[in-house]
Amino acid sequence: xxxxxxYLLKVEHLKQYFPVRRGFKTIPLKAVDDISFSVKPGExxxxxxxxxxxxxxxxxxxxxxxxxxAGRIVFDGDVLFDSGEQYDENGKVVLGADGKPVIGNxxxxxxxxxxxxxxxxxxxxxxxxxxxxxxxxIIGEPLDVHKLYRSRDERREKILGLMELVGLNAExxxxxxxxxxxxxxxxxxxxxxxxxxPKFIVCDEPVSALDVSIQAQVVNMFEExxxxxxxxxxxxxxxxxxxxxxxxRIAVMYLGKMMxxxxxxxxxxxxxxxxxxxxxxxxxxxxxxxxxxxxxxxLEGDVPSxxxxxxxxxxxTRCRYATEQCAKEMPQLTDRGNGHFVACFNK
Amino acid sequence: MGQENNYILEVxxxxxxxxxxxxxxxxxxxISFNLEAGKTLxxxxxxxxxxxxxxxxxxxxxxETGRITGGEVRFHGEDITKWNKKQMQKFRGAxxxxxxxxxxxxxxxxxxxxxxxxxxxxxxxxxxxxxxxxRAIEMLTLVGVNEPESRMKQHPxxxxxxxxxxxxxxxALACEPDILIADEPTTALDVTIQAQILELMQDLQKKLxxxxxMVTHDLGVIASMCDEILVMYGGRVCERGTAxxxxxxxxxxxxxxxxxxxxxxxxxxxxxxxxxxxxxxLLQMPEGCAFCPxxxxxxxxxxxxxxxxxxxxETHIASCWMxxxxxxxxxxxxxx
Numbered sequence: 099x100x101x102x103x104x105y106l107l108k109v110e111h112l113k114q115y116f117p118v119r120r121g122f123k124t125i126p127l128k129a130v131d132d133i134s135f136s137v138k139p140g141e142x143x144x145x146x147x148x149x150x151x152x153x154x155x156x157x158x159x160x161x162x163x164x165x166x167x168a169g170r171i172v173f174d175g176d177v178l179f180d181s182g183e184q185y186d187e188n189g190k191v192v193l194g195a196d197g198k199p200v201i202g203n204x205x206x207x208x209x210x211x212x213x214x215x216x217x218x219x220x221x222x223x224x225x226x227x228x229x230x231x232x233x234x235x236i237i238g239e240p241l242d243v244h245k246l247y248r249s250r251d252e253r254r255e256k257i258l259g260l261m262e263l264v265g266l267n268a269e270x271x272x273x274x275x276x277x278x279x280x281x282x283x284x285x286x287x288x289x290x291x292x293x294x295x296p297k298f299i300v301c302d303e304p305v306s307a308l309d310v311s312i313q314a315q316v317v318n319m320f321e322e323x324x325x326x327x328x329x330x331x332x333x334x335x336x337x338x339x340x341x342x343x344x345x346x347r348i349a350v351m352y353l354g355k356m357m358x359x360x361x362x363x364x365x366x367x368x369x370x371x372x373x374x375x376x377x378x379x380x381x382x383x384x385x386x387x388x389x390x391x392x393x394x395x396x397l398e399g400d401v402p403s404x405x406x407x408x409x410x411x412x413x414x415t416r417c418r419y420a421t422e423q424c425a426k427e428m429p430q431l432t433d434r435g436n437g438h439f440v441a442c443f444n445k
Numbered sequence: 446m447g448q449e450n451n452y453i454l455e456v457x458x459x460x461x462x463x464x465x466x467x468x469x470x471x472x473x474x475x476i477s478f479n480l481e482a483g484k485t486l487x488x489x490x491x492x493x494x495x496x497x498x499x500x501x502x503x504x505x506x507x508x509e510t511g512r513i514t515g516g517e518v519r520f521h522g523e524d525i526t527k528w529n530k531k532q533m534q535k536f537r538g539a540x541x542x543x544x545x546x547x548x549x550x551x552x553x554x555x556x557x558x559x560x561x562x563x564x565x566x567x568x569x570x571x572x573x574x575x576x577x578x579x580r581a582i583e584m585l586t587l588v589g590v591n592e593p594e595s596r597m598k599q600h601p602x603x604x605x606x607x608x609x610x611x612x613x614x615x616x617a618l619a620c621e622p623d624i625l626i627a628d629e630p631t632t633a634l635d636v637t638i639q640a641q642i643l644e645l646m647q648d649l650q651k652k653l654x655x656x657x658x659m660v661t662h663d664l665g666v667i668a669s670m671c672d673e674i675l676v677m678y679g680g681r682v683c684e685r686g687t688a689x690x691x692x693x694x695x696x697x698x699x700x701x702x703x704x705x706x707x708x709x710x711x712x713x714x715x716x717x718x719x720x721x722x723x724x725x726x727l728l729q730m731p732e733g734c735a736f737c738p739x740x741x742x743x744x745x746x747x748x749x750x751x752x753x754x755x756x757x758x759e760t761h762i763a764s765c766w767m768x769x770x771x772x773x774x775x776x777x778x779x780x781x
Contacts, residue, residue, distance in 0.1 A: 148635040279723045309491040310662055311739075314706035314719035321716070336635065339665075343708035343717065363713065380640035382665030384707055386688040389669035394640045400605045401635075 105172075106330050107137040107160070107298055111185060112169035114152075114159045118405060126167075127404050129155040131354040132189075133169075134431070137298065140324065142331040144345030144362065146338055146377070148401055152354040153334045154221075157300040160332070161216055162209045174297065178212060180205040189430045214244050217291035221303035223283035227275035233286055234271040237261065240293040260289040263326075264319060281312035285319070292323070300332045305340060317344055338381045342366055347437075350374050353404055353412035356431060360438040370440045373413045411442075419444040452519075453482040453623060453656050454503070459516035461495075461502045470727045472498040472511070474680035480673075482623070485650070485657040487671030487688075489664060489703075491724055495680035496660045500626045503658075504543055505533050520624075539569040542617035546629035548609035552601040558585075558612050559597030562619060569620040584615040588645060607638035611645070618649065626658045631666065643670060664707055668692060673760075676700050679725040679735030686761030696755070696763035698743075699736045734766065742767055744774075 112133045115126035129152045137143050145153045159166050168181040182201040184192040194200045217240075220226035227236055237257045240246075247253040258268045264285040275283055284304060291299050301320070305313045317340060323329065335341045341348060342362050349359040350373065358371040369375050376395040383389050397416045402408055410427050414420040423443050431439040461473035473495045480486050488496040501507050503518055505526075517524045525536060545551040553561060562581035566572055572580060578597070585593035588611040601609055610630065617625055627646065631639035643666065650657055659670055667674060667688070674691040676684045676699065684697040695701045702720040722739035731737055737747040746766050755768040766773065 148637060281723065309724055310664070311491055311703060311706055311720040311724070314717040315721075317708075318717055318719055338636070339708040343713055366713075376637060380636040382639070382643070382663065382669045384664035384668050384692070384704070384709055386668045386692050388710070389665075394644060396640050396644050397637045400607055400638070 104139065105136040106139040106174055107332075108170075108172040109136065109160065110134045110170040110172075111183065111189075112156070112159060112171065113167040114155050114164055115167045120405075125405060128354050128407060129404065130159060132428075133351075133354075133356050135349055135356065135359060137330050137332060139297065140328045140330055141346045142320075142324065142333050142344055144341035144348040145332060145334045145351065146336060146341050146348060147351035148377075149336065150353075150401060150404065151351045152404075153351050154302055155354075156351070157218070157302050157332055157334050161213075161218055161300055163218075173212060173216065176207070176212075177205045178207050178209070213240075214294040215296050216298045216300070217294065217296040218300045218302065219284070219287050219291050219304045222307055223280050223287055224307070226287055227283055229275055232272050232274055233261070233266070233278075236275065236286060237289045237293055240290060244294055246294065256293070260293055263292065263323070264289045279312075280308050281315055284308060284316055288319070288323070292327070292329075295327075296329060298330045298332070300334070302334045303336070304333075306335060306337060313340065320344060338378065350377065353401065353407060355412055355428065356439075356441065357413065358438075358440050359431065361436070364436065364438055368438070370434060370438070370445050371442050372417050372419055372445060451481060452479045453521060454480040455517070455519040455522075456499075456503070457517040457519070459499065459502060459518060460514045461498050461507065461511060462514045463508070463511045465510060468728060471730070472680050472727060473502060474730075475516070476675075476677075476680075476682055477516075478675055478682070478685060480624075480656055480658070482656050483650075483654050484672045485659060485670055487659045487661065487667040487674045488677060489661060489667055489674060490677035491662055493679075493724055493727060494677040496662075496677050497628050498680075499677070500543065500628050500658060500660050504537055504541060504626065506537070506543070535569070538565055538622070539620045540622055541624040541626065542620070542622045543626040543628060544610070544613050544617050544630045547633050548606055548613055549633065551613060552609060554601050557598055557600055558604070562597070562612070562616055565616050566619050580619060581615075584619050585612070587618070587649070588612075588615045589641075590615070606634055607641060610634060610638075610642055614642070614645065614649075618653070618655075621653060622655065624656045624658065626660070628660045629662070630659075632661070632663070639666075646670070664703065676703075679730065680727060681735055682762075682764060683736065684761075684763040684765070686758060686763075690758055690761040694758070694761070696757040696761065696768055697736075697765040698740045698767055699765075700763075702740075734764075744770070746773060 112130055114130040115128050117124045118127045147153045158164050166179055168183060170180045171178045182204045183199050184202055186192055191199045234257050237260055238253055241253055241256060247256060261268050266285050305316050308316060333341060333344055345362045348362050348365045350357045352373050358374045369378055376397050379395040399416055402415055408415050409425055411424045411429060414424040421444060429441045429443045431441045434440050457477050459473055459476045463470045463472055476499055488499060490496045502513055513526055518526050559581060563577040566577040566580050582593045585596060590596050590608060590611050631642050661667060671688050674688055675682055678699050683699045695704060705718040706720055720739055725735055733749050734747045734752050737743050744766060752764045752766045754762050754764050757763050757768060
């Protein structure tokens, strides 16, 4: 990862812990634990993993819908959040003479101006739209918040333009969300996100609630909008085939940690991390011939509870290659060439 | 289709309707298929296509407003739609059982796993309580639940989703049914857990020689599990045939469109070709082919007449006018 390359968004050592009460004690649930990645302008970064691995939390923390526990978020050259810890080359926290981490400049900006540039599309098109608002008002709300129009006419014009952009009939502007089908509602959600003309959109499982025949329509629309508007996506999903199709690069998460990050085709043809391997082999391929030939690498057991995480690498309890070293420390993400990053000692 | 066949289940022209305030909804509209013992049949379709209702109709576990309005379901040659409540109760569980989609809600939260498992066994076999408990533990071991003895005393909320689905399978298989209906058994689960459950079902099928009806919308699951496939749309069968026939030689425009619209290894860097329009509203069924309003290739006849079944292969049947397109065009001239 050369430093000269231009990044739209850069996340370093992001941590998001949630306090959970267990009896009298409060213990941290490490939803996202020390994750670093970046998104280039106009690219799609896919984020995959099983439920509970923290992929949604990453998306929400980036947008500062949660207050991050630690880490640094840089968007378009501006630092949005920095908890001030310093890290050395090996990714370890730099400690001062007193054994405590050295804390540098802390940054915590007001997000309102940045909301114009970073938006979100939610998973459930049924609960993410206010049933008491008309489509016009749903899409118009971000325009109201950021005061992006001078007159009522301009507001209406903008809303109708957005509806046309996402393939909705402009005559339906006065309807309510319940009058639309799932695919159309997701289009409303996307139009709302696009209203402020953002550079970056977090798409949190935007197609998983849709029917197969509608999924392709929405996936195509995401791709077309990117070509037209140059917007970058963080595309969170658990359907690996859809993610592979839409993404330029894919990151694989497991229990709050990033396991592998690579170019989409590279990751699918040449997966390195044992978790990625089993994840990819578990995807049912819609082709009887290949399905008969391929052998699933079936993982034993379930994902451990994030409240009771294994030491070292969280995947070691289900990993065929686990060694003693894996129990002691978490491997760092290292570049294996051509921007293929893997966090594993043994592969 | 003579009487001397080895079909375990024959469904003939099955009709199921729901009688709602807004009118009669024909959820299943003339479905026929035969199933050989030991095979796996896949029923695919999107939500509202009637695939689950077909499964529920076979079991006769429809919601209060629903009723089978016509057709036959023959189990070993006997029409079970004519059976009374008591006969059906014996059929369910002992001869044919079902795994539901959502393992989170299909177990009773206030009873232990053990009591729910033994209930089914006690109901359908002559086992006493002790034998039933042993059988339950045996079943849990079979489906790969670790520490089955202590699991018996746990409640559903103490188990993960994959474990709960295993318990559901154990419960369904406890009385060694001839037919297992799996209604989207892995939709609520993660891919790695899904792989475990599918592997388990295939293993058990080999061991016990069950017949499986797999209801799902996931073409990937269908491809890896099923011998035969039934594609449904708007309560009707579009196409039925072997897995290879459906995937490699689809003969219905809906099946073709469906296969084009999913991301596969060979179209990763191309645009997907979606099916236009929105899923059908069963209250406003078109006169002709149900898929006609979304079909790019629709002809005049598709609007007017319900397509008949065309035999395109030995065991491959498709209900699409496109199969006689040349013939039709020669007769009628222009297309719509």
